[in-house]
Amino acid sequence: MGLMFRKRKKFGPFILHFTENGYSSWSIKLGRWSWNSRAKAHRVDLPGPLSWKQDKSRA
Structure with a gap:
């Protein structure tokens, strides 16, 4: 498994x-x-380590 480069730039929301x-x-x-x-x-x-996701391709 190699290293992957990822970067984020935030501009407000x-x-x-x-x-x-x-x-x-x-x-x-x-x-x-x-x-x-x-x-x-x-x-x-959601509170704690949880999150809810709705996939648009399946909705």
């Missing part, structure tokens, strides 16, 4: 994700709710 190949995806996070452009999924952070 907008987050840009980069990998070793360049730009990967963007996401928006408002409070406990977030949405990612690559996964096209909604996610809600």
